[in-house]
Amino acid sequence: MNIELIFQIAGIGILTSIFHIVLKQAGKEEYSFIATLAGVAIALIMVVQLLAELLNQVKGVFFL
Amino acid sequence: MFKLLGAFCILGSCGYIGVRISSIYKKRTEIFRFLQNGLTLLETEISYCSTPLPLALERVGKKINKDCQPLFVRAAAVLKENKGVTAAEAWQAGVEALGHEVPLTKEEKELLFIFGHGLGGSAKEEQVKNIALTQKQLNVLEKAAEEEQARNQKMWQYLSFSIGAVIVLILI
Numbered sequence: 705m706n707i708e709l710i711f712q713i714a715g716i717g718i719l720t721s722i723f724h725i726v727l728k729q730a731g732k733e734e735y736s737f738i739a740t741l742a743g744v745a746i747a748l749i750m751v752v753q754l755l756a757e758l759l760n761q762v763k764g765v766f767f768l
Numbered sequence: 769m770f771k772l773l774g775a776f777c778i779l780g781s782c783g784y785i786g787v788r789i790s791s792i793y794k795k796r797t798e799i800f801r802f803l804q805n806g807l808t809l810l811e812t813e814i815s816y817c818s819t820p821l822p823l824a825l826e827r828v829g830k831k832i833n834k835d836c837q838p839l840f841v842r843a844a845a846v847l848k849e850n851k852g853v854t855a856a857e858a859w860q861a862g863v864e865a866l867g868h869e870v871p872l873t874k875e876e877k878e879l880l881f882i883f884g885h886g887l888g889g890s891a892k893e894e895q896v897k898n899i900a901l902t903q904k905q906l907n908v909l910e911k912a913a914e915e916e917q918a919r920n921q922k923m924w925q926y927l928s929f930s931i932g933a934v935i936v937l938i939l940i
Contacts, residue, residue: 722926723927727927729923
């Protein structure tokens with residue numbers, strides 16, 4: 705398990721919040737929502753791969 | 769080492785694009801301000817000196833700010849080169865030339881086209897009135913452009929750097 709991925713996801717989270725704030729201040733609420741959604745989706749794609757790995761390992765433990 | 773270099777390149781280029789985009793907003797505000805100046809100069813040429821239109825446009829084009837120049841210079845050139853072309857058509861060509869320099873919306877172009885229709889086709893007083901009316905409308909456009917600039921300039925600068933940072937983060 706590499707620690708880099710955690711920092712990567714944390715960075716994406718921080719930048720997504722920056723996107724949200726900047727776009728909201730510029731009066732573009734709809735875009736800020738889309739940007740937040742995109743950030744969540746990118747982070748989720750990263751996490752889902754790890755989750756799949758975890759499930760496989762759990763399966764391996766029970767010889768399934 | 770190469771990763772770091774690539775990251776700086778991406779960040780730099782994204783930031784540069786943002787600065788370029790935000791500079792367009794500034795340029796638009798300036799264009800409307802200088803167009804008002806240009807129309808004042810044109811008014812002087814028409815009402816005080818009674819200069820023929822091609823010459824008047826050329827003189828204004830020489831005096832005015834560089835960004836607005838294409839409008840007057842192109843209109844003067846079209847009027848001089850083509851016989852039988854109306855002032856409105858020449859002005860339209862000038863507006864199109866200005867549109868290549870700075871992005872103008874349809875309404876803004878329309879306003880300038882309408883001004884062109886009153887150009888050179890009536891008595892001095894009518895033209896002066898037309899110029900005054902257009903200046904007023906340009907003033908309104910300038911205010912709107914200023915507001916737009918205040919809202920969007922900062923946003924594009926921050927946003928472009930953040931987009932660069934996200935790309936770097938995903939790629940690393």
